[in-house]
Amino acid sequence: MIFSQDLQKDGISSRAQISMLDNTFLRLVFSFSAVPFVGIPFAIWLYLLDDELGPTIAWIIFYLFCAVAIRIWHRHYLRDSQEHEADAVLRRWLPRVNNIAFIHGLGISSLYAIMPQTRNFDFFLLLNISIAAIVAANATHLTPVISTFTRFFFASWGVLIFGMLWRLNDAMVIVLMLNLLYGFAIYRHALTSHAFFIQQARLEEQSSRLAEQFRQAKEEAEQALLDKNQFLTTASHDLRQPVHAMGFLIEAIIHKNQDDTLTPQLLDLQQSVRSVHLMFNSLLDLSKIESGNVSIATTRVDIGALLNSVIALFREEANSRSLTLRIWRPKRRIIVMGDPLLMRQSLINLIQNALRYTQQGGVLVAIRPRGAECLTEVWDTGVGIADEEKGKIFSPYYRPELAWKIDSAGHGLGLAVVARCAKLMKVRYGMHSVEGKGSRFWMRFTQYVGDENMPESLPAGENTIAPARYAPLRGSCLVVDDDPLVTSAWESLMSTWGITVRCAASAGEAFAIIDEGFRPFAVLCDQRLRSGESGFDVLKALFERLPEVSGAMVSGEFNSPTLQEAEEEGYLVLRKPLEPAKLYALLTQWSTR
Structure with a gap:
């Protein structure tokens, strides 16, 4: 288990070792099958030289039997790899593969030793080159398992050098020197290739670990999101109860109040409860969108009538803060395609956001036909958004630094809900802002082209004005x-x-x-x-x-x-x-x- 221990020192798992052993074993199967065909041309050459063919024919037949046997062994190996743990497969098969490689190395170079004592220098030179080429080819594919390659290399190259020494003459001295240099180069190349395979295996394992960590983190995040949404769904009733009661009680107190000096404070209290209501709705709307519980009902919507009902919710707040809240739209009726509830929620959040961060001046809501589309804009003269923060403005729970200085009570959900609603309706949206001067948020809806004599598609009960x-x-x-x-x-x-x-x-x-x-x-x-x-x-x-x-x-x-x-x-x-x-x-x- 030297190979397994060495790889573990390099941080390679048993599964990665099995992968390397797969490639090495497969290369041996191919090499055993191809080598007999290398001996056939030399057998023909010996026949033409009228030399003895027996040893060469026996060598070819031996390798043909080995080729069949190793294929059977390889099938057993594959079956064991699927049925047993990686460590068990390594303990059983690594020594076998090393022994096969050693036998293969002896077998290849033995052809050089068993050849008859022909004096044809070209014959032995070509045979030497062929064996060297086979060894060099295996140097690349057997090096993932360095113990397998070393057994193959030293067996084959040792027999080759021994055969040359046996036939040593003046010409063979030069070939022997070249073989020694070439063998050294092959071995150095094998070590370099082995280091590359180890590094590649380590990188693949790191990539797999990172992918698994990402998958686990993603599942944990999704589960946390589901848990949060489930909590909000379960707790929604209990959370809304006190807000509901406060709204009714404040309205009753305002109706019964006889002290005019308390009226401004009561109105402020009423507006605070409404702000909590709107903020709470934004949180729940975001949860519904994230959990996929929002059903999209695209229909024809009179955007002017829808906008009137939304503006009515904020007119008193604007007046109490001496801000102008205006609407600009063409005289003709504009019908667009969209989901009325999502459109209404988007407009509420945009207008509420504009009023919250506008200290002087006002808010303008505009409806502008643009070809086949209708551009809906919310302009304000508020604090604006810094350039480095514009890319994160539609992210959940994010609030710009300037916004914190004006109002620290928000949670950064309003614009996130707008973005999610726009994506669900598949409409374009965006913003343009200048720090210290104001912002413009916009959405583009597709205009409906057809009969304009249709009832307004407003959510039930939303067109009443107090x-x-x-x-x-x-x-x-x-x-x-x-x-x-x-x-x-x-x-x-x-x-x-x-x-x-x-x-x-x-x-x-x-x-x-x-x-x-x-x-x-x-x-x-x-x-x-x-x-x-x-x-x-x-x-x-x-x-x-x-x-x-x-x-x-x-x-x-x-x-x-x-x-x-x-x-x-x-x-x-x-x-x-x-x-x-x-x-x-x-x-x-x-x-x-």
């Missing part, structure tokens, strides 16, 4: 939710609008309230209840009991199969945190039925 003041409403509402903080927020908000609210934590409590004679005009039901019941099943059961009642599912889950089923069956699903303006608009509509 009224300045809420007119009183009448009637009763049943809320099925098991979180006391949330039910208290429902009661506080809707009572300010004049609505009587009863809350239930389970189906049993809800039906008990109905049995008492309570008749609501609307039912709002959470999906995940601590009782283990499905909120959707509870809602359907209440609709069967009260067929004239309107209602909806209200949930913080964004990837629930039950909620998807509810939407497919035509039920209204509202996502927490729910905007009070949207809730008021729905209650107004339901109460007038």
Whole structure:
């Protein structure tokens, strides 16, 4: 096992040694098969010289039998290589291959020794050259296993030198000297080739290790991403509950507030909750995109109407900070192809990002037809982006240094969501920014060419604008939710609008309230209840009991199969945190039925 130990010192594994032994053994198989054909021309030459042919014919027949035998051995070797461990194969077959090489070396040069004592110098010179060529050819292919080559080389070259000494004469002295020099050169070449094969094997193993490390790191990263997305999916409901309750409670406090000096602080608090809501949505949207849970529904979208609904979300924030928020668009209606939800989320993130990092001046949102495309741009007069940071601006969790100085509350997710949405819709996007002067972010949508008399493709419930003041409403509402903080927020908000609210934590409590004679005009039901019941099943059961009642599912889950089923069956699903303006608009509509 000298060979195996030497390779292990060089950092070569048993599997790499087997690979080298494969090549060496295969070369021996070929050499044994080819050598008999080398003896045939010399046999013919001896026949023409009328010398004895017996030893040469016997040598040829011997090598033909050896060629068959080594092929059978090689098949056994291949079978053992597949069935046994590399170390076991090396222990068993390396000595055998070395012995085969030694016999082969003796056999090749023995042709020189068994030739009859012909005085034809040209004959022996050509035979010497032929044997030297065979040895030189094997020097390249047997050197991966240096122990195999050395046995072959010293056996063949030793017999060749012995044969020359046996026939030594004046002419042979020169040939002997050349053979010694040539043998030294072949051996040096073999050592160099062996070093090259060792280095190549080491590089291949390093490459394999790096590839395996990369694969493992990739799998770990993918698993971490799945774990993170699974956590967000699982925790979504619980995380949205307090934000949902805070939004309702703040709206109720603003409605009941009689102290004008508190109004600015309350509005700031309300805006902060909305910012948390938008940031939380960005995080969940990014998780949905990364986990592949976003379904693309490319359709015709009135981008002007969509933009109006988005601008309405930020107008109050811009006014409170003395910033201008303007929109420029052509007079004609522009219809583009895209996914309405992804388009809306992209525009929300771009406008929110522009307002956040603009301290003075304003934001301009422009719609510009450009041939077959529609260029949608968001301009701002904010801090801009440094040149060295522009290449990373769309990366998740990355925020420029200037952005940190202005607002340290962000998480660097908004633009990452824009980039992912654009890629999902297969639309081009980009940015241009000058540090200290502002930025321009853009997306290019394909224009729809056809009949423009079509309904606007806006997400359900997204085109409502909060009224300045809420007119009183009448009637009763049943809320099925098991979180006391949330039910208290429902009661506080809707009572300010004049609505009587009863809350239930389970189906049993809800039906008990109905049995008492309570008749609501609307039912709002959470999906995940601590009782283990499905909120959707509870809602359907209440609709069967009260067929004239309107209602909806209200949930913080964004990837629930039950909620998807509810939407497919035509039920209204509202996502927490729910905007009070949207809730008021729905209650107004339901109460007038």
